[in-house]
Amino acid sequence: MSIYRASSIKDLLSKENLQKEMDNLTNIDIYPIDTSGLSGSKMYKIELDSNEYKKFLYLKINNLEEDWLAKASKDRGRELVIFKDNVYPKLHEYIDGVYIGYYLGSDTYAILMNDMSEYIGSKNHMHDYLYYLDTLAKFHSKFTEYDVNKYEDLLNVETYYNFLSVDKFKDTEEMRKEVYEGWKQLKVILGDELYEKYNNLESVEKIYPYFPKTFLHGDFRPDNAIYFDNDNIKMIDFANSGCGPCTLDLFWYIITSVEVDVDKIILIDFYRKRLEKYMGYKFTQKTWNTLLQVGLLYACRMFLAALIARADLNNKDEVLNIDWWIENLKFILINKI
Numbered sequence: 001m002s003i004y005r006a007s008s009i010k011d012l013l014s015k016e017n018l019q020k021e022m023d024n025l026t027n028i029d030i031y032p033i034d035t036s037g038l039s040g041s042k043m044y045k046i047e048l049d050s051n052e053y054k055k056f057l058y059l060k061i062n063n064l065e066e067d068w069l070a071k072a073s074k075d076r077g078r079e080l081v082i083f084k085d086n087v088y089p090k091l092h093e094y095i096d097g098v099y100i101g102y103y104l105g106s107d108t109y110a111i112l113m114n115d116m117s118e119y120i121g122s123k124n125h126m127h128d129y130l131y132y133l134d135t136l137a138k139f140h141s142k143f144t145e146y147d148v149n150k151y152e153d154l155l156n157v158e159t160y161y162n163f164l165s166v167d168k169f170k171d172t173e174e175m176r177k178e179v180y181e182g183w184k185q186l187k188v189i190l191g192d193e194l195y196e197k198y199n200n201l202e203s204v205e206k207i208y209p210y211f212p213k214t215f216l217h218g219d220f221r222p223d224n225a226i227y228f229d230n231d232n233i234k235m236i237d238f239a240n241s242g243c244g245p246c247t248l249d250l251f252w253y254i255i256t257s258v259e260v261d262v263d264k265i266i267l268i269d270f271y272r273k274r275l276e277k278y279m280g281y282k283f284t285q286k287t288w289n290t291l292l293q294v295g296l297l298y299a300c301r302m303f304l305a306a307l308i309a310r311a312d313l314n315n316k317d318e319v320l321n322i323d324w325w326i327e328n329l330k331f332i333l334i335n336k337i
Contacts, residue, residue, distance in 0.1 A: 003083050004101030009061065009110045012103050013046070021057065021100065024050040030059070040067035041239075045115075056115040057100065062239075065107045069239075077109040078153045079239040087151060090142045090215075094135075094235045098226060113236070121222030121233070128230070129258060133271045135233040136220055136253065140246040141278035143215040148243040155218060155242030161204055161301050182305030189308070189326055194333045204297055207336055211290045212283075216242045220249045221257040246275065247295025255299045255307060260321035268292070293332050300329050 004020075006012035019025045027049040035043045041062040048055045064070045064077070080102055082091050100112040121132070148154065187195045201207075217224070218240025226234040250271050254264055276282045283291070304325055311318045 006103040022048045058113045060111045077104045116226045119226045121225040121227040125227040126222040131230045137274035140214045157244045178309045182309035247291045248298045251295045251299035261317040
């Protein structure tokens with residue numbers, strides 16, 4: 001494995017280490033940059049100079065005692081699981097060429113990356129849904145349930161289910177208000193009886209005792225993808241990686257990244273066919289139905305309130321999009337809970 005494990009952030013950014021990225025290195029400059037992500041991690045742009053050319057790198061530093069999202073998910077450096085010896089070989093094609101090195105301390109971790117900003121998917125390719133889903137299906141097929149049960153530090157299914165609940169946003173007032181307003185609207189939409197069922201559901205696994213699990217990215221969307229071409233899409237930001245149903249990643253991608261007027265059934269069917277092709281076997285319809293219901297429950301729990309709060313209710317397509325999620329959620333609440 002060629003990813004360098006540094007003994008400190010100073011070591012990670014040392015001239016001795018950075019010279020591996022540029023011959024005849026003469027100067028190193030570091031600039032803080034603003035990011036729009038949910039977490040409180042800090043990003044820096046690093047400019048390397050030689051007598052002949054410049055090269056840019058990015059450094060991500062996360063203080064686990066200060067980052068509200070890390071505290072909410074009990075993160076102790078989960079993003080670095082991708083560099084473990086039993087994980088990296090399976091992920092190699094999705095992260096090769098992206099990462100240079102990393103550091104893990106008691107309350108801080110840092111990741112040094114090549115500059116891939118030109119290829120971030122949301123800039124030019126966010127509407128290439130089938131290529132993203134093909135990549136996601138192939139990614140999921142790499143891991144068996146036996147594999148992921150051995151990996152430490154991953155989010156589990158119950159943590160995902162309660163991951164973005166209102167109480168988790170106590171340190172981010174603006175977002176907490178948005179989610180709270182969305183939950184209030186959701187209560188009106190569902191009605192008291194179904195809302196209580198939904199709100200009081202603490203464990204999906206009590207209702208669905210078994211469903212296949214795989215390694216999850218946890219936040220798969222164009223902003224976390226490096227889109228070189230249709231057949232070469234890499235992934236970044238594994239801070240929410242976990243063990244769970246493949247459909248959690250699938251529905252998270254659809255609910256956060258797909259235009260509201262796109263036919264979701266076409267996307268879901270395409271993903272299933274590609275996943276089954278890569279795995280080399282087919283799900284029974286019963287198992288697939290369970291995966292769909294479980295994945296939808298997680299996606300709704302994590303994002304439906306925010307989706308409702310952000311929606312323009314004068315936009316017909318946005319209203320129909322919310323209706324799709326609500327009607328499928330109601331079916332589960334009525335028939336399964």
